[in-house]
Amino acid sequence: MPHIWCPGCGHGIVLNSLLRAVEKLQLERNDIVMISGIGCSARIQGYVDFHTMHTLHGRALAFATGIKMAWPLLKVIVPMGDGDALAIGGNHFIHAARRNIDVTAIIMNNSIYGMTGGQHSPLTQCGDHATTAPYGTVDSPFDVVQLASAAGASFIARTTTYHARDMTRLLAAAIEHKGFSVVEVLSQCPTYYGRKNDAGDAVAMMERFRDETVKVTADGAVPGDRSGRMDGAHEPVPVGLFRREERPEYCEAYRTRVMEPALEQAQSAARDVSP
Amino acid sequence: MSVERRLDVNRHWCKGCRICVAFCPRNVLALDREGKVVVMRPDDCIWCGDCEIRCPDLAITIVKEAAS
Ligand SMILES: Cc1ncc(C[n+]2csc(CCOP(=O)(O)OP(=O)(O)O)c2C)c(N)n1
Numbered sequence: 001m002p003h004i005w006c007p008g009c010g011h012g013i014v015l016n017s018l019l020r021a022v023e024k025l026q027l028e029r030n031d032i033v034m035i036s037g038i039g040c041s042a043r044i045q046g047y048v049d050f051h052t053m054h055t056l057h058g059r060a061l062a063f064a065t066g067i068k069m070a071w072p073l074l075k076v077i078v079p080m081g082d083g084d085a086l087a088i089g090g091n092h093f094i095h096a097a098r099r100n101i102d103v104t105a106i107i108m109n110n111s112i113y114g115m116t117g118g119q120h121s122p123l124t125q126c127g128d129h130a131t132t133a134p135y136g137t138v139d140s141p142f143d144v145v146q147l148a149s150a151a152g153a154s155f156i157a158r159t160t161t162y163h164a165r166d167m168t169r170l171l172a173a174a175i176e177h178k179g180f181s182v183v184e185v186l187s188q189c190p191t192y193y194g195r196k197n198d199a200g201d202a203v204a205m206m207e208r209f210r211d212e213t214v215k216v217t218a219d220g221a222v223p224g225d226r227s228g229r230m231d232g233a234h235e236p237v238p239v240g241l242f243r244r245e246e247r248p249e250y251c252e253a254y255r256t257r258v259m260e261p262a263l264e265q266a267q268s269a270a271r272d273v274s275p
Numbered sequence: 276m277s278v279e280r281r282l283d284v285n286r287h288w289c290k291g292c293r294i295c296v297a298f299c300p301r302n303v304l305a306l307d308r309e310g311k312v313v314v315m316r317p318d319d320c321i322w323c324g325d326c327e328i329r330c331p332d333l334a335i336t337i338v339k340e341a342a343s
Pocket residue numbers: 038039040041042056057080081082083084085088108110112113114115116121
């Protein structure tokens with residue numbers, strides 16, 4: 001059966017790359033759980049044969065934290081829309097990053113609320129049009145890479161649907177990484193973002209992902225001088241791997257710092273009372 | 276025995292978005308009158324896989340078969 005997304009929707013390319021990443025890693029279906037919230041992006045979990053959960057808008061990371069804590073051996077993947085992840089779910093996002101819990105967060109950023117009819121999101125660029133911004137968005141967007149970096153994520157990457165091969169590679173690396181991994185994927189919503197902004201069809205939007213991005217160097221540095229950056233100024237968006245570092249992972253820290261000492265204490269208390 | 280490759284198109288899944296057509300480096304693909312993808316010039320294909328990885332509808336696959 002064809003999927004529910006509109007013709008040319010970038011979310012389908014994310015599904016395509018993700019399936020290839022899982023195949024590349026040769027993961028067992030039973031070892032993966034995909035947890036999503038609500039949105040066009042969130043529907044992605046309906047097309048995979050892993051363990052899946054379709055939860056509440058913005059709360060997927062909270063469910064994921066519980067599942068990962070209960071069963072740390074699972075590979076937990078959380079696909080989210082830009083609204084899902086950073087408007088209603090923004091607080092869950094920064095705290096999951098702060099804890100460095102071993103979860104892979106995929107932010108399918110189409111700069112708009114697709115499912116509900118094209119409202120602007122915290123990732124809509126200043127000046128872009130939306131149903132709720134008929135004169136152009138006044139607010140400045142978050143930069144996901146900088147936000148994730150400040151909040152403490154230990155793996156951070158950005159790519160686009162045009163760069164599908166890079167996306168597969170980055171998603172595979174993110175899933176393998178032990179810690180909170182963030183992969184932002186610039187994705188096209190031709191239906192709402194495209195129409196509201198005269199951005200053309202899916203092909204035109206992907207051509208912009210090709211022409212208006214710049215790859216970061218191997219050590220995650222952005223090439224060129226970006227010191228002159230001003231609000232609304234048009235600069236190529238850096239894509240690639242920004243950070244991959246080892247930092248204590250939350251489930252492991254919780255086991256060694258809380259569960260094991262607590263168990264030891266309980267056992268010695270039991271020894272003390274036994275005759 | 277050699278391996279033969281061909282492009283397998285799932286017309287039922289194709290939504291005619293034109294992504295594969297526009298980004299094919301060899302102009303192999305086109306949309307037909309119904310707006311579905313067709314392999315117009317199969318002999319020009321270099322099997323780069325760009326159409327396969329960028330199709331949002333997973334409607335194109337490069338199939339490898341053993342040929343006698
Ligand atoms: C608690 C709650 N608030 C609001 C909604 C309505 N709602 C559904 S999806 C959505 C936003 C979708 O946008 P995004 O997360 O960017 O994903 P996209 O559809 O663009 O992929 C909203 C506000 C909801 N379902 N639940």
